[in-house]
Amino acid sequence: MPRRLVPTAALFALLASGPALAADAPPFSGPEKAAIEEIVRDYLLANPEILLEMSQALEARQEQARQEAAQAAIQGNRAALFDDPATPELGNPDGDVAVVEFFDYRCGYCKRVFQPVLDAVRDDGKVRLLVKELPILGPQSVLAATAALAAREQDGYAAMHAALMTHRGGYDEATIGKLAGEAGLDAERLLADMADPQVQARIETALAANRALAGALGVSGTPAFVVGDTFVPGAISQETLVELIRQARTDG
Structure with missing residues (x-):
């Protein structure tokens, strides 16, 4: 049959x-x-x-x-994402759309998207950019993040952030000092602030908060973004970021 x-x-x-x-x-x-x-x-x-x-x-x-x-985590952690005074902010502080980036200074993909992200934010003119150090690639990553956050003591975060992001190679104290000087900061003061126990305590608290927030959002690597209420893991192009910003503004 x-x-x-x-x-x-x-x-x-x-x-x-x-x-x-x-x-x-x-x-x-x-x-x-x-x-x-x-x-x-x-x-x-x-x-x-x-x-x-x-x-x-x-x-x-x-x-x-x-x-x-991720969207549930964003709603449950809005203050930590968008209103934490320990998070350096670039772009327009009065912008109507917030972009949060988790990054590591030794991450090649983070370096690759650094300028496109800045360009998208600056071209728009109405975007807040909140940058959260997530040093997950070893001690040199922690050193670089510490240097960037210590630069806030002399209002030099943006310049130090750019210097660290565009640097090719490893990080040690000599390199940090050299980059700080080239960025227009007081290099001796920066190294002293990095070693100051009170500054160190503030930085360690900020980094711990970033790690906890990344865990809550399911961030498993860098870079990772939150654009409005959308979680975006991985590197993105300038065009994609512009579209996500447009969508966040529309969904507003």
């Missing part, structure tokens, strides 16, 4: 509803189960693109779940 093929949609529905059917009907016998498995195998071998479609659908569903979780 020829084997009767089961329509694919009906077959997957049948398999998916197996536990529910079990309450109303006896389970498939061994031969019946084997026959169904063979039909599924044959169909997938003949139509392998279905596996890609299933993978894409799963990935889309997972991304939606990540975004929903």
Whole structure:
């Protein structure tokens, strides 16, 4: 007797509803189960693109779940994201859209997006840019973040931030001092502030808060952005950031 093929949609529905059917009907016998498995195998071998479609659908569903979780975290951490006085702010402090960036000075992708992000913010003119150090790539990252935050003691954060971001190579105290001088800061004062226990305590508190906030948002690497109420992991182009800012303003 020829084997009767089961329509694919009906077959997957049948398999998916197996536990529910079990309450109303006896389970498939061994031969019946084997026959169904063979039909599924044959169909997938003949139509392998279905596996890609299933993978894409799963990935889309997972991304939606990540975004929903991130949006909930954004709503629950708005003060830490947008109103923390320990977070350096660039751009327009009175802007109508906020962009938050988590970054590491030793992160190549962070360096790559540094200028495009600044350009997008400055070209718009009405965007707040809040930058949160997340030094996750070792002691040199921590040293660089400490230098940038210590530069706030002489109102030199923006200049030191730019100097550290555009630097190619590692970071040590000699390099920090050289970069500070080139950025127009008092290098000796910066190194002294970095060693000052009170300044160190403030910086350590700020970095700990950034790590906790990143964990709450599901940040797993740098860079990562929050644009309005949208979480964006990874590097983004200037064009993408401009569009996200537009969307945030529209959703306002």
